[in-house]
Amino acid sequence: MNMLATYVRLFAIGRAAGRGSEGHGLRFTSLLCATFALALAAAVLVAGFAVYDGRELRGSARAPQYVGVADPDRAPLLVQVAYDDVGGAQRSIVFVDPRGGGVAPPPGVERWPAPGEAVLSKALRADLVREDSLDRYGKPVGSISEAGLEVPGERLAYVRPASGLLDPGNMTTAAGFGADERSVFGDRESLPPLSAFTFLVVGMLLFPAAVLVVVAARSGAAGRDRRVALLRALGAGTRARVVVNVGEAALPVALGASAAAVVVSLALPSNLTVPVVDFVLPATDLRRWAPALFAAVLAAALAVPAAVTLLHRTGRAGHGTRPRARNRFTSRRMAWSCPVFLLVATRGPDLLTGGGSLWFLVYVCGVVGTLATLPALIAAGVSALGRLLVRLGNRHGRPGALIAGRRAVAQPGVTARLVASVVVAIGLVTQIQLNTSLLNDAMIAAKATHERIGDSMLTVSSAADQRQNRAFLRDLPEGAQGLALEVESSDNRSIALYGDCAALRALNAPCGTSTADPADPRLQELTAWFGGGAADVTLHRADPPERLAREAERLLIVRDGGGDLPVGEVKEAAFRNLPAPQVMVVAGEWLFGAAELRDPAAWTLFLGVIGVGLLAFAAAANNLGDFLRFGRALAPLSVLVGHRGVFYAGAVWAILVPLAAAGAVGVLVSLWLAAPMTAKGAVLTWSFLASLLVLAQILAVLFWWWGSRSTAAQAAGWRPTAD
């Protein structure tokens, strides 16, 4: 009991010492924010595991139990997985045909749809409504509940083909739903794998949060280190010193962890939509993993005091007035290397024809070298700007500029660390975002094709017979014409199109046999994608369904006079008349691939901005601590002359300008470094860069205000000590 009372007393001493210590406000806020950030980052990681676990569970529960049955007519269930382009992305359409009465519908579906009906997920229904094509797959009945979806926002449809459109030969026999392996259909392709998600969260959230923890733990370190050294000199053991340190950090850590716990709790009762990425968090999965979520928050709450305890130094001397020696951070050689590496990154790849691994090697070396040597260049720049500020301050009698300039010259590392942290963070996040969005050559070409000819040409593939194809062609919207597409398989250098007179006229061809107009952009793209780029295209007057029954592989739909086709109406006609049709623009499969990168890129943007924000916050808090120390040195003079404005003016040059400039420089350097990648098809969105720039400016103003007010308040509390 005595020991317990002693530790309670030591804990109280730690709390009291913290309240009265230098820079208490900064330290308190930094520890609170660091704990909150770390706890939330840990919770996000656990939430990711929870969501992926839920996807496994529900994906397995709806996976068809495929069975081998000699006669498909005797199978309890027929299943065919198809895809359709909805909202610019490929979505799963599962055709089902229950044969026996004892087969339960898939999870999330209350009753089997009747022939010609479709059950849609809420998100897919909303997309189809936006395309004014709600009954594309059949009459929509009911909705797939969340129990039948891997994630609440998934796009999925179960379609029971109308009589006459069933294609048992192309469907797979199954006994029901529920298997060990997850279903292959759904939105699984558009969500990054768990490993990629983990990498993103660790790199963009946990790491910056950990940096913030270190900065917060070392904030106000001088006084705390002296206190620890004193305790040791008085004979206090390790445990006692730990208790004192924990006592000091306990309140901000508890508040930060509690705030994170509240945020986590908000996500449990009902689904929350994550902004920017538009992802719906499944509350059921989070509730199932609730103990782990709160354990992550608790682990963070324990990790921060541990960092506070472990990151102290003993025997450190008090502040001195002599400037610190310059170190490698400010090395001239490194500073001069930076432009060289920048040149390598931006121009080096141009010297290599083609692409390949050597191109990337040169580019990556240039980027890594630039980011590694940039801090030294920034330090040199800070020194130079400091000298300029001194001249300006002396010339115009501006105390704030004079003081900030002298400090920058004497200790460029302080400001350089702030600027470099933000610039390098923006550079790294931008590189990750670029890599995530990098399209391959085929995707780039597909996007270029779509930009040139839009929706003026569609391909339609299915296992339809002649009757069904004829019905489809009759059902096409007005102005749309169909031709059979046949590619000469021996050399891929000749393409034949078969259609009636109206279809041939739609391609500006006579009603007979002719060679296609080489100037027609539609036919140029057709040649590029189906004929290897050098094929001849010949047009013939013939019956397209008849050709499809023979050599032709698919239908080509074009419009009278060119122009975009009404894609939704064409698709509706296809699904009404053809079994499991696939309707796409030319090179559509590559466009799907490009579209699948949109979501990972959005996640990178979202987490990247948060990560840069955390790192910038940590860098600014570190800089603020240094500014507070400067404030203490200036406090006596400011009290004697009754002038607090010098702190606001000094903070402009010491905090606001460097942090604001860091955001601008970071974006500029990132743009430079991104040029070779964007030329190869990577996408760097302006909203991403703008977000980073705005974030830096907001933090600049926030920390300027905080630093000014803190040092002014500190000065107001200064008292001479004659004893």
Place this chain on the structure above:
Amino acid sequence: METDRIVLSVSDVRYEIAGRLLLDGLDLSVGAGESVAITGPSGSGKSTLLMCLLGLVRPQGGRIVVAGVDITRLRERALNRHRRDHMGMVFQFGELLPELTPLENTALAALLSGVPRRTAYADAEELLTTLGVPLGGTPTAELSGGERQRTAVARALINRPSLVLADEPTGALDGSTRDEVARMLFSVPRQWGCGLVVVTHDPAIAGRSDRHLHLSRGRLNDAGTALPGTGSTAGGAIR
């Protein structure tokens, strides 16, 4: 010595905090051109007295008149202005900004007081030259201890104060430097026509002053130092 012009008059000042009576009806007066040293054991109230003279704390009773104005009755803004215009202070460790040159450190006090740039730098240069501080681009941190304290004195004088306070000004200096700085400091009242109050533990330093007072039990008592050449004590009553 212009003792007929009183720059500091402390009358019946009483200050109590947390049940402890630190100043108990304290009186003190200092004339222009006069130096007064105050010694006393730790905890005797020297810091409190300095804070009262600077107007950083308000005593519960009594008056403190600096350059003819009772600062205990001033509001904060007026007090800041009066302090800036009439008081200077020299600290034990100088409290200079180490990265700035001596000229910049000295001029800074004038610039922050709103003095025009040319005047501020010209006055600073004159003061530093008179006090023997090298002018140049050397940061203050790289000066000797004596040069730093001379710079601190220059900064305290830049705004032509009526009263200069010094808080252990030689406490951080070694033997010969201490003597040199003390000699320079105690010449300031006569040279610049201001009053000087030095708080110190060092009796040898205190002995250089025109009057040496001892703070004990909340009151100032004569420590036995008579004014040279007069045979009498100067200034106001001492209890």
